[in-house]
Amino acid sequence: MPEPGLSPLQSSLPTAATHFGAHVLARAAAPAVTAVTPAGTAAAPAVTAAPATDTTALLTAAARAVAAAVGAAPAVVPTGPAGAADAEAPDAVVAPPAPDLGRLLRGPTGLGTAGLSLARRAAVPEPTAPPVPAAPVEGHPIPGLYFHPVPEPDPVRVDEVSRRIKAWALDEVQLYPDDWEGEFDGFSVGRYMVACHPDAPTVEHLMVATRLMVAENAVDDCYCEDHGGSPIGLGGRLLLAHTALDPLHTTKEYHPGWAESLHADAPRRAYRSAMEYFTERATPSQADRFRHDMARLHLGYLAEAAWSETDHVPEVWEYLAMRQFNNFRPCPTITDTVGGYELPADLHAQPAVQRVLALAGNATTIVNDLYSYTKELATPGKHLNLPVVIAEREGVSDREGYLKAVEVHNDLMRDFEAEAAALAAACPVPSVLRFLRGVAVWVDGNHYWHQTNTYRYSLPDFW
Incomplete structure (x- = not known):
């Protein structure tokens, strides 16, 4: 699959930044962790927003202000898609690095860009993440599933x-x-x-x-x-x-x-x-x-x-619509609160940000459908999940329904990564980049937990 291209700048994003002006800059530049004096009182550094004459200048000022006050912990970022897995005997699809997306979520590099780095936190040092393990330490990933290992x-x-x-x-x-x-x-x-x-202070x-x-x-x-x-x-x-x-x-x-x-x-x-x-x-x-x-x-x-x-039993598209609401979305949407910073409200409300969050929630929820499949089959009555709905509505076997659900998850994951890359290019404000990285890490951590929680989950015998 080719690397996802970058979309042109979406007019609503710079417009939102322009409308908020100094207000957005001040909110976006709030420190990730407020320093505490010996007396126990919070001491927040003052932030002065220089007036910007155009959108580019405003975004640049925002990037410099936020980067000066807020760092981001090292984290696993989403990587590019691997080749399609063989449907008959697939291996776990552990994606190789994709330089474009990784570069966008890390921020700019080169001469004169050190001030925009998101790799450091001035107020509270972050623990250094260990290297990504070469193999899972517990549990078995679903064969053919597109995911990223985490430390x-x-x-x-x-x-x-x-x-x-x-x-x-x-x-x-x-x-x-x-x-x-x-x-x-x-x-x-x-x-x-x-x-x-992992970036929680x-x-x-x-x-x-x-x-x-x-x-x-x-x-x-x-x-x-x-x-x-x-x-x-x-x-x-x-x-x-x-x-x-x-x-x-x-x-x-x-x-x-x-x-x-x-x-x-x-x-x-x-x-x-x-x-x-x-x-x-x-x-x-x-x-x-x-x-x-x-x-x-x-x-x-x-x-x-x-x-x-x-x-x-709903149609497959109806089931997916329900799962866009009955899903994990409330968890990654608070990633900035847990990280000790804020993605400004007007940026969070942008359609591009909302699409990234929706795709992240949808992909992680299908992960739950897949890993909890055998657990749910053991409960009384019919329990709806994506493999069950596909098998019944499309007239295929249980195995074929399950493998088709894996493909649906993989498509959602790749769409999530492509949209995150496009958004990072369209609105390279550090708080946006950090939020995108936080959501991506949540997606990966969610898979890690499902894979390794052998107390709750076991895989069907479809391979």
Whole structure:
């Protein structure tokens, strides 16, 4: 497959930068980690935005301001596509480096560009990522799947995040009874989040993502899936749970009843607590962005529940539409909050950024369909996933449906990488480049967790 070409500059991106002017520059240039004085007070360096006479000057000023204040941790970046795998006996498609995309996400090089480097963090040194392992350390990747290996996550951070999240789940929100402890430990959420967010400046930044991940899974398990979930009445349960993220504004008479309801069950307790921690570190625009993506997620839950109630097997394109909402998108969308910086709201809202996020969410969610295939087949009733829908709707065998789903994932991954490269070229603002890199690393970390979580997942015997 040829290297993806770079699209021409999209007019909406420089226009957005121009409209925001000094405001965008000041927000984009906020330090990744605020220095703390001995007295415990935050000391944020002042940022002065020089007036720009045109779009190019503005973007250049933004790049210099952000690069001076914000560094990015070394991270695995998406690489170019390998050749197509043999459908009969494929090997795991571990992609070789693609210089163009890697160069774009690393930033400019050469004489006079040192000030634009995103490879350093001035405030807090980042741990150096170990080399990418030559072979997986645990589990088996799906043959033929297009993915990128990642370094083993820092074991010290993994242990600390695992300890803290279990204490939160048990002591703060009473998330699960004693007989669920094995499943909670087997989820390996600490390893998951450290692999997905290697640029998090502190463990507490990692905990922001970890609490939200655990809370989202509690809602899915308890309202929709394994632990008492049901499609009947799901809309009402999800609506009330969503008010733990997007609070109710009502009269004094009725406010206490709502506030008390936030402690009524484990999912709502988890949502309320995780969101409180998140908003302590997120900006208002980052929090509102997350609420929007969670509403998308809940809409996807409802569509799947409606199909379950009517025994409807959707067309493949309908299933993929549902999965664009019922997917992992809320996780990579907060990569800047977890990294300690902000992608300005007007840039995050751009259609090109939204397309990259949608493709990332879609690809990572199909990874879940593929790795959880045998787990879901073992549950009662029909569980919709992409291989099942393809097999039924296109009249092929289970094996052919599964292999076709692998191809769908690979197409989504390559589209994600091509769109990320085009966006990086069209809008080379350092906060955009860092956000794209963060999303790419989340995609890779998500695959790593699915591949290595042999407690939860095993592969079908199709090869």
